[in-house]
Amino acid sequence: MKSLAELKAIKEKTQAAVGMRQDNEDKIRILVGMATCGIAAGARPVLAALVEEVEKRNLHNVSVSQTGCIGVCQYEPVIEVVAPNEEKVTYVKVTAEKAVRIINDHIVNGNVVTEYTIGSVAK
Amino acid sequence: MRELSLNILDIVQNSISAGSPIITIKVHESTPKKSMLIEILDEGRGMSAEQVLSVTDPFFTTRTTRKVGMGVPLFKMAAEMTGGSFNINSQLGSGTGVKAEFYSEHIDMTPLGDINQTVAMLIRMNPNIDFVFERSLDEQSFTLDTRELRQILEGVPLDTPDVMAWITEFLEENDKELIGGA
Ligand SMILES: Nc1ncnc2c1ncn2[C@@H]1O[C@H](COP(=O)(O)OP(=O)(O)OP(=O)(O)O)[C@@H](O)[C@H]1O
Ligand SMILES: [Mg+2]
DSSP, X not given: OOOHHHHHHHHHHHHHHGGGOOOOSSOEEEEEEOSHHHHHXXXXXXXXXXXHHHHXXXXXXXXXXXXXXXXXXXXXXXXXXXXXXXXOEXXXXXXXXXXXXXXXXXXXXXXXXXXXXXXXXXX | OOOXXXXXXXXXXXXXXXXXXXXXXXXXXXTTTTEEEEEEEEOSSOOOHHHHHHHHOTTTOOOOSSOOOSHHHHHHHHHHTTTOEEEEEEETTTEEEEEEEEETTSTTOOOOOOHHHHHHHHHHHOTTSEEEEEEEETTEEEEEEHHHHHHHHXXXXXXXXXXXXXXXXXXXXHHHHHHHTO
16 A cells, blocks of 8 residues: 655655756646536546656656636647747647647657647638 | 546636635445435635525526536536435635535436546646545545645655656555455
């Protein structure tokens, strides 16, 4: 069973590593719509997949956060990628699998996954 | 919603919007009563009696300026479909409690679903809010209280990946013991 002693060890390890961490000004922000419409359409597993992938790949310059209704309920789950000096990209009808690809192609390699964007899907 | 744990996630968003510094989520299951009781308690800004009425019954309201929300009515409907009950207790300035009882063997019962993912995501996305999660099945229960974790963590944030991994495993292990041990 998970013990509080284990948590204490995590705390000590994290504190020791704290000096190595740096806050990046060049943060890429991923926003997930978490209003009723988003949650009903499947935003929770998308959020979980994004968080997991960002951590797995150690992407320190990427933050994942939640936002309210983005206003396109019929295309939920919706996520927005906001990068410095770039136009905001809105992905629609996102799934956990698509989220992983968006991290890989767009966030890591800089290629927008056009087929998942609102512009392509809404046609 | 496909899972009650999604309704819970949605109802807790209201508590977060209401500025609550601490949010309690309770899921109590009773085998003899064949019931599941879900409660969400917050210390946010609360609602007036009139507001509470208009929220639970969107047709009651005289307001025409704002679109009616869906979150509360969906949760209420999910409970009432099973023959269960739904209740909101709120006081302006002190907080809100939402309580729903479900008859879990009713044909229209929605499964609880991945409650652990709901709790983990709430903690992960709201590192400045405290969460208390209480889960029980008959006589057995467990609790996760982020205030206790913070005491041990001494300033290390809850959304640190290793801490989140600990929380997720804690929830899954206890869940397994609770449900498997029945
Ligand atoms: N815990 C709470 N504390 C204070 N006000 C609340 C609380 N829960 C609900 N309310 C009020 O009731 C309204 C309706 O809530 P509901 O969840 O049904 O819809 P909503 O949040 O407005 O929109 P959505 O459909 O995206 O959920 C909220 O906008 C808020 O004003
Ligand atoms: Mg709501």
